[in-house]
Amino acid sequence: MANVIVGKLSPSEPGKGHLILCRELDVTNHGTIVRTAQPALRLLWPTFSDEEVNKVLALVTDAAPCMIKAGKSFKLFYPKMLHVTCVAHAMHRVAEKLCEKSPSVNSVISSVKKSFVKAPSCVRAFKMMHPEFPLPPEPILTRWGTWILVALYYAENHRAIEEVRLVEMF
Incomplete structure (x- = not known):
């Protein structure tokens, strides 16, 4: 499943997320992720002007290799975007190491x-x-x-x- 959730970033308060697309994927790779998220963002900005492209500031995903690669692809379209892998995944990896x-x-x-x-x-x-x-x-x-x-x-x-x-x- 691919879910595209958007929200406003604010330094003073937590943003509220809005699910704008939920799609079952036959195959999960960086290409299907990009092809899923791009049309979802076009729902927000049909014209996708330079001003709108610069509004995409963050991409939060898990740390799967296909998501890392998708993040690099998105960076080409959205130069101000920062790709952040989910902290929960990082904490889980730390817990696994501690256990080991x-x-x-x-x-x-x-x-x-x-x-x-x-x-x-x-x-x-x-x-x-x-x-x-x-x-x-x-x-x-x-x-x-x-x-x-x-x-x-x-x-x-x-x-x-x-x-x-x-x-x-x-």
């Missing part, structure tokens, strides 16, 4: 998850011993940033989790 570089944290998360999933008594004990804490969250690979949130939870609540695990062992 922290095998001991992964081991703790995995073992606690197994304990809580396979032993409902652990869940009951945790709720009884620490009613003020929510249950440990589970990282979901398809939801970006959940691994970091889980790791932070364990860092803040590791004593409570260890107490429950020790009680369950005996």
